[in-house]
Amino acid sequence: MHERQSVKSVDPNEGSATIATSGESVVEALKVKEWEVGMFHNEVAATQGIRIRRRPPTGPPNHYVGPFQFRLQNEGNTPRNILEEIVWNKDNEVAQLKERKPLITISKALGNAPPVRDFIGALRAANERTGLPGLIAEVKKASPSRGILRENFDPVEIAQSYEKGGAACLSVLTDEKYFKGSFENLELIRNAGVKCPLLCKEFIIDAWQLYYARSKGADAVLLIAAVLPDLDIKYMVKICKLLGLTALVEVHDEMEFDRVLGIEGVELIGINNRNLETFELDISTTKKLLEGERGKIIRERNIIMVGESGLFTPEDIAYVQEAGVKAVLVGESIVKQSDPGKGISNLFGKDISV
Numbered sequence: 001m002h003e004r005q006s007v008k009s010v011d012p013n014e015g016s017a018t019i020a021t022s023g024e025s026v027v028e029a030l031k032v033k034e035w036e037v038g039m040f041h042n043e044v045a046a047t048q049g050i051r052i053r054r055r056p057p058t059g060p061p062n063h064y065v066g067p068f069q070f071r072l073q074n075e076g077n078t079p080r081n082i083l084e085e086i087v088w089n090k091d092n093e094v095a096q097l098k099e100r101k102p103l104i105t106i107s108k109a110l111g112n113a114p115p116v117r118d119f120i121g122a123l124r125a126a127n128e129r130t131g132l133p134g135l136i137a138e139v140k141k142a143s144p145s146r147g148i149l150r151e152n153f154d155p156v157e158i159a160q161s162y163e164k165g166g167a168a169c170l171s172v173l174t175d176e177k178y179f180k181g182s183f184e185n186l187e188l189i190r191n192a193g194v195k196c197p198l199l200c201k202e203f204i205i206d207a208w209q210l211y212y213a214r215s216k217g218a219d220a221v222l223l224i225a226a227v228l229p230d231l232d233i234k235y236m237v238k239i240c241k242l243l244g245l246t247a248l249v250e251v252h253d254e255m256e257f258d259r260v261l262g263i264e265g266v267e268l269i270g271i272n273n274r275n276l277e278t279f280e281l282d283i284s285t286t287k288k289l290l291e292g293e294r295g296k297i298i299r300e301r302n303i304i305m306v307g308e309s310g311l312f313t314p315e316d317i318a319y320v321q322e323a324g325v326k327a328v329l330v331g332e333s334i335v336k337q338s339d340p341g342k343g344i345s346n347l348f349g350k351d352i353s354v
């Protein structure tokens with residue numbers, strides 16, 4: 001047992017952690033370390049062409065100093081775009097949630113989580129059954145680019161309608177601040193007896209979130225290459241496998257796609273037609289990225305490709321299918337319709353539930 005230390009470390013080269021005089025200052029020192037790691041993270045990310053910085057570039061850690069809004073207005077601490085703002089906000093959110101529910105608590109809850117469902121299996125089966133891309137239908141109330149998509153929003157009703165309409169899997173937004181989603185919605189849908197596997201649509205920046213998502217009943221999670229450096233994706237994909245989760249790794253340009261193709265164990269890749277930094281939408285992104293060598297690698301490795309965002313008509317579906325996707329992720333065009341299940345028939349130009 002240590003006696004309470006009250007003197008500085010004798011070695012002046014040692015770091016601030018050794019000046020600790022009580023449990024609280026050890027915690028502070030750990031937070032500073034965490035902050036430094038976050039800073040280092042920004043530099044590693046930049047070498048991989050990632051423009052999104054994990055933390056504001058100056059000042060102390062944002063989760064224990066002052067209101068976030070205040071910090072955002074400070075020079076040097078202004079996010080460059082909406083994706084960066086979301087990520088910085090998520091960093092705060094996760095830091096707080098983690099303090100309330102440490103990993104050990106969540107690990108215990110994992111045993112009580114609903115069993116995992118086969119996300120990729122469901123997509124493949126739907127694709128074989130219909131000859132069309134398997135549908136991941138998104139339960140989405142709002143987005144920063146489109147505002148409120150549906151006023152009268154009952155997540156369970158929408159999920160059941162999607163399932164009835166022939167969706168293979170569902171995507172449930174869990175971000176509250178920017179997408180008006182919640183983990184409660186995910187749990188409600190799972191507990192209502194919906195059988196489709198569920199994607200937890202979240203901005204994942206910390207492995208803790210993977211455990212949390214599984215404990216809330218998720219079968220799959222989204223990993224965004226515009227935000228996560230290679231090593232994070234690599235470890236997160238491994239943790240997903242341990243937990244039985246499917247990782248949908250999302251890319252939106254050639255560089256991200258090549259990075260992800262260099263990571264072992266990736267089985268499901270989404271091409272987001274929307275650039276999350278600028279909101280620009282262009283469905284030819286899916287086609288462009290699957291042309292040539294990359295398309296060949298995908299086929300050789302039997303990786304399932306998902307066309308994401310901006311799909312509204314049977315022509316759009318045919319276009320991305322022709323480009324090589326076996327699945328699509330669709331929100332806006334179906335969630336806006338009074339009967340979302342019927343929205344699916346409109347989207348595909350036929351009833352895909354039979």
Ligand SMILES: O=P(O)(O)OC[C@@H](O)[C@@H](O)c1c[nH]c2ccccc12
Nearest residue numbers: 272308309310311329330331332333
């Ligand atoms: O509503 P749309 O345009 O059909 O898009 C759905 C889905 O692709 C989109 O919500 C999405 C794809 N990747 C994301 C990452 C974060 C937030 C949202 C998304």
